[in-house]
Structure formats: C-alpha cells, structure tokens
Amino acid sequence: MNTLNITFPLERSEVVSMLQHFKISPTRQRVEIAEFLFQRPQHLSAEKILDGVTREGNRVSRATVYNTMGLFSNKGVVREVLIDRERVFYDSNPEVHQHLYNIDTGELTDVYDAEVEMVAEPELPEGLKIIDTDIVYKVTAR
C-alpha cells in the first residue's frame, strides 16, 4: 500500500501537495478534512471526523465527509479498517502496521512489531495481486 513519508502533524501546504500527489483536487472541504486527519496517526469514524472538522470552525456537510472518506480510501490516502460492526474507521497512519482490537473496551491500537512483517503471502490465482494486508489481533483482559 502507500508508504508516504509523513511527519505528523501535516500542515496545510503539505496536505495540499499530498492530495495532488494522489490526483485529488484539493477543495476547501477536502483540505480541511485531511488536515484534521493528519494531525496525528489516528483511527476515526465518519461521525468523529465530522465533529472534529466542525469543532475547528470549518463547515462541512455529513454527505461530504462520507464522499470524501470514500474518495480518500479509494485513492489510498487513508485505510479503511473494519473491526467494529457499528462503523468504519479511517486510519491516517500510512506506515505498515497491524491492529490490536481490545474486545473489552472497543479500543483500537497500532502494532509495529517487526516480526509481524514476516507474514508470508499466499499463492494467488492467476492475475490477482495483493493490494493490502490487514492483520487484526483481537485481545481481551479476561
């Protein structure tokens, strides 16, 4: 997947060039959303993104958040993470990493253990190629 070299937080001008790099025209709303996302590596739901962007004093509609996040994940700006059946999370961390999902608390955290990257890739049917590998460890304290 995309392996951008990001230093959080990303400032506006960096966000703009990042979007352009992904062939996304940097409209006001998209830039504001991306700026919010790339303040730090994080996992956010659409609703949280809407809240956050709004709280920063920017006006964006719910539909645009959904449109934009759909666009961003298609283009590879963020990764969709599906763990909670309730909603989709968008991951602004571009590094290769895995997730730890605490089933007791619902908390989602990143894992970077080098060993994990040793995962072998499966043999694929002709013509198919892997574009992303999701590894989620479900953990509990019980």
Add this chain to the structure above:
Amino acid sequence: MNTLNITFPLERSEVVSMLQHFKISPTRQRVEIAEFLFQRPQHLSAEKILDGVTREGNRVSRATVYNTMGLFSNKGVVREVLIDRERVFYDSNPEVHQHLYNIDTGELTDVYDAEVEMVAEPELPEGLKIIDTDIVYKVTAR
C-alpha cells in the same frame, strides 16, 4: 480459537452435540440454523442465513437469526468476519485459515497456506491475551 474436527456436512445429531459442547441449549431454531451453516464451510450474512433456513422449510424470525448468530459467535461456534462495510459475515469454517477478499467482485475466499501460520504474535501489554487473529488479503485483478 476453537479447532473442532468437523466433517462437512454436519448431520443433525452432530449439530446437537456440537451446540451442547459449547453449552448452548439446542432449541429447534438454533439447530436448524446451525445445520444450515455447517452444510459446508461458508461465509454468510444474516440475511442469507435467514433466506437459507427459510428455504429449507424451517420457520425462524429475523430477530432469532440475529440473536442466534450473536450467541454463536460469542461462544465460538462461528467466526465473525468484517470485510465488507455492508454487513457482517459468519464463517462456518472452524479451521485456522485466512481470507482473500476480492475488491473487484466482493468475493471472499479462504486461504490455507501453511506459511501464513508463521505469523509472529506481537508483544502485548500486561494482562492481555490474543483470542483471535484475523488476516485479510485484499486482492484485485486490475
């Protein structure tokens, strides 16, 4: 996770003892749902399960399907797989395996490559233990 020794399809009496093994009382609806699930290893949405069970001439309500699948996945009878943002899939294959998700077609298939099992487990914070590891390879033909 559970590593039952299953030979598909499971017949009714086997389903009943399996449920008892998981400390689930084998009501008519639960047995019918489980019988349908364990005809073969498969990934099914709640709606498909309702359809299938109904088509076999058994009467089960939608609420009961949801209740039952929630119970089954809590007890470890089936695994929840979240890949498609549309809905939850329930996996009746108890063997250790991973998934291949074709983003072009939405098709979900199993992978058994032995190598994949070499995945190292990450270091965990004190007190937490891994209860399940999900690996999904997203593939495309494009």
Add this chain to the structure above:
DNA sequence: ATTGGTGCAAAGGATTTGCAGTCTA
C-alpha cells in the same frame, strides 16, 4: 412460577441517494 427463548413490529443508527445550488477551469 421462573427462566430462557422466540417473534413481531417499531426503533435506531450508519451510510447513501436525489437533486438543486455552487464553484472553477
């Protein structure tokens, strides 16, 4: 009687859609 299980319909909540208005090249 009490507890567990089921079914129905209504409610809930996340996401999508239709469409009119807006911006920009």
Add this chain to the structure above:
DNA sequence: TAGACTGCAAATCCTTTGCACCAAT
C-alpha cells in the same frame, strides 16, 4: 458553459430493542 463538487433532507438498509407469548424446568 461544462463538469466537478457540495449540502440538505429524505431514503435505505442492516441490526437492535421492547414486549408479549410460549416452552421447559
């Protein structure tokens, strides 16, 4: 002006919930 984009509200769709009824212990 065309095409891309946005916003609003209504619609959709999966899943959950409230509650009455039924079954089994």
